[in-house]
Amino acid sequence: MDPHEDTELSGIVKTQAERHAAPAGLRDRIVTSIRQAEAPSRHEAKSRGWRQWLNMGAAFAMGVVASVTVVYFLTTVSAQERLAQEVVGSHVRSLMAAHLADVASSDSHTVKPWFSGKLDFSPPVHDLAHAGFPLVGGRLDYIGGRPAAALVYQHRQHIINVFVWPRDARAPSPPPAVEAQGFNVIGWESKSMQFWLVSDLNIIDLQAFAAQLRGAAEARPLPSGG
Amino acid sequence: MSGTDRTRRFEAAVLPHLDAAYNLARWLLRDEQNAQDVVQEAYLRAFRFFDGFRGGDARPWLLSIVRNSCFTWLRERACDHVEFDEERDSDQHDPALHEAIDGPEQLLERKLERTQVNAAIAMLPPLFREVLILRELESLSYEEIAQVVGIPVGTVMSRLSRARSMLRTALAATDEED
Numbered sequence: 043m044d045p046h047e048d049t050e051l052s053g054i055v056k057t058q059a060e061r062h063a064a065p066a067g068l069r070d071r072i073v074t075s076i077r078q079a080e081a082p083s084r085h086e087a088k089s090r091g092w093r094q095w096l097n098m099g100a101a102f103a104m105g106v107v108a109s110v111t112v113v114y115f116l117t118t119v120s121a122q123e124r125l126a127q128e129v130v131g132s133h134v135r136s137l138m139a140a141h142l143a144d145v146a147s148s149d150s151h152t153v154k155p156w157f158s159g160k161l162d163f164s165p166p167v168h169d170l171a172h173a174g175f176p177l178v179g180g181r182l183d184y185i186g187g188r189p190a191a192a193l194v195y196q197h198r199q200h201i202i203n204v205f206v207w208p209r210d211a212r213a214p215s216p217p218p219a220v221e222a223q224g225f226n227v228i229g230w231e232s233k234s235m236q237f238w239l240v241s242d243l244n245i246i247d248l249q250a251f252a253a254q255l256r257g258a259a260e261a262r263p264l265p266s267g268g
Numbered sequence: 269m270s271g272t273d274r275t276r277r278f279e280a281a282v283l284p285h286l287d288a289a290y291n292l293a294r295w296l297l298r299d300e301q302n303a304q305d306v307v308q309e310a311y312l313r314a315f316r317f318f319d320g321f322r323g324g325d326a327r328p329w330l331l332s333i334v335r336n337s338c339f340t341w342l343r344e345r346a347c348d349h350v351e352f353d354e355e356r357d358s359d360q361h362d363p364a365l366h367e368a369i370d371g372p373e374q375l376l377e378r379k380l381e382r383t384q385v386n387a388a389i390a391m392l393p394p395l396f397r398e399v400l401i402l403r404e405l406e407s408l409s410y411e412e413i414a415q416v417v418g419i420p421v422g423t424v425m426s427r428l429s430r431a432r433s434m435l436r437t438a439l440a441a442t443d444e445e446d
Contacts, residue, residue, distance in 0.1 A: 048432045055404040055435070058385035064290035068304050069283065072311045079312055080275050 122214040123222075125186050125238075130222045132183050133203040133240035136192065142201065143179025143194050153180040157191050165191040165206040165235065168258040175202070175251050185238075186213060195251070202241040202251060209236050219245060228252045232259060278318045281326040282311065288327060288406050289334045295401045296338040296394055310337040328408070328415040335398060335416060342394060380439060388438040396431035403428055 136142050145156040154167040160182055169177040178194040178201070185205055193204040209231055216229020216238050226248050228239045237255070241248050289310065293303040314333045321329055389397060402408045402416060413428075414421045 048429075051432050051436060052404055054380060054385060054439075055389070055400065058380060058382050059389055059401075059405060060382070060386055061287075061405045062291045062294040062303075064286045064307070065300065065304060068290065068307065069286055071304075072283075072286070072308050073279065075308060075312055076275060076278070076315050079315060080272065 122217055125214055126217060126220055126222050126227050128185055129203075129205055129227060129238045129240050130225050132185060132192070132205070133201075133225065134223075136181065136183075136194070136203060137201060142181065144181045146179040148177045148179075150177060153177065153193070156180055157182075161189055161191055163191075163208045163235075165193065166259040167193060168255065170195065170251070170254050170258065173251075173254045175254060197241075197243055197247060197251065200241055200243040200247075202239060202243060202248070204255065205238040205240070206235050209234055219249070221245075230256065232256075274318065275315075278315055281318075281321070282314055282330045285327045285330050289330055291405060292331055292334055292398070292401055293338050295389070295397055295405075296335065297341065298390055302341065306337050306341050307334060310334040313337065325412075328412045331402070331406075331408075332416045332418065339394070384439065384442045388435055388442055391438060392431060392434055396427060396434060399424060399428045400431045400435065 145153055147153050148169055148171065150167040150169050154164065157167075157180060158164060167177070167180065171177070175195045175197050178196050181192040181194065183190045183192040183205065185207065188207055188210075190205050190207040193206065195202040195204065213236070215231060216236055217227060218229070220227045225240050225242055226245045228245075228248055230237050230252070237252075239248060239252055239255075243251070286307075289307050290303060293307045293310070294300065297303045297306060310330075310333050314330055317333070389400065392400065398417065399413055402413045408416065410421045410424045410428075413424045417424065419427075
């Protein structure tokens with residue numbers, strides 16, 4: 043018997059003290075981390091060759107594609123946003139300066155001819171009073187660096203400006219529905235025209251109006267003039 | 269993925285000692301989660317140093333890496349006066365030691381609860397807790413403990429008897445409090 047030993051206390055510790063077993067899962071985690079640590083050192087030795095250059099080339103190409111895509115979307119989105127801002131700005135100015143309409147009439151046959159000679163295109167003009175959106179008038183405006191027709195409609199106390207100009211492949215397409223400065227903006231393109239609607243009207247009613255206007259413009263052949 | 273020969277040799281040598289490694293870390297850190305983290309880290313370290321392992325029993329070799337990881341962990345968090353214990357360890361003429369040995373039958377007469385014993389061991393300073401756990405729970409020889417802790421065999425023996433006397437004192441105190 044070792045004189046240094048204390049059999050009594052040893053017995054107590056051996057029987058009473060807890061021998062903690064490794065929790066379930068620790069072994070698997072260790073094996074996983076070891077094999078992960080092993081992986082890079084193995085690959086280093088093997089891939090110092092054309093593979094590495096190929097990978098780098100592929101990574102570089104993907105980087106270029108990603109940047110170009112990001113830049114494309116950034117510029118496209120910001121151009122669309124800029125135009126939406128301009129449309130909203132024009133809408134706000136039309137309400138502020140008592141300059142809502144150059145030609146105040148609910149008669150589409152008065153409004154439509156008024157534009158001819160002032161614009162190089164003829165916007166579709168329809169009174170939608172039967173649907174609760176009476177035509178108030180028309181106005182000349184200047185949006186996105188080009189002359190535009192502004193048609194003014196009313197729904198209860200809300201004024202709706204409809205901006206129309208010919209389609210241009212270089213110009214950003216209008217957003218389906220966005221909010222800018224608290225105004226709702228809805229847009230679409232027909233075969234030859236772009237339409238941008240702006241109003242403080244709620245988006246549901248504005249979409250209903252957009253559907254009416256779109257239906258009227260597409261269903262009926264446009265009268266050639268008054 | 270089956271791993272390379274080196275990985276397989278490593279796993280065969282050290283994975284059987286996972287319970288011993290965890291038990292030591294769990295007792296030194298006194299926390300389940302920290303013990304798991306430190307043991308996992310120690311295994312990774314062991315894997316990197318495996319080329320320096322000369323063969324034979326991997327258990328003391330692994331446990332020395334585990335205990336060093338644990339003490340690094342404790343020192344970084346300034347726990348338990350880790351450095352201070354060495355000085356007390358050198359004091360071999362501690363009266364408490366002899367008092368304790370004088371009355372060995374006292375402990376047997378008392379019914380010691382498992383929780384009391386565990387708590388008393390947990391309260392020992394880490395350097396004393398360490399040798400006690402390695403000796404009583406892992407049944408390592410003095411030589412193996414010397415290898416794990418990195419101290420001479422004589423120091424292992426004196427530290428171990430100091431640990432026992434501290435434990436006796438602690439258990440006696442616990443019992444009186446009841």
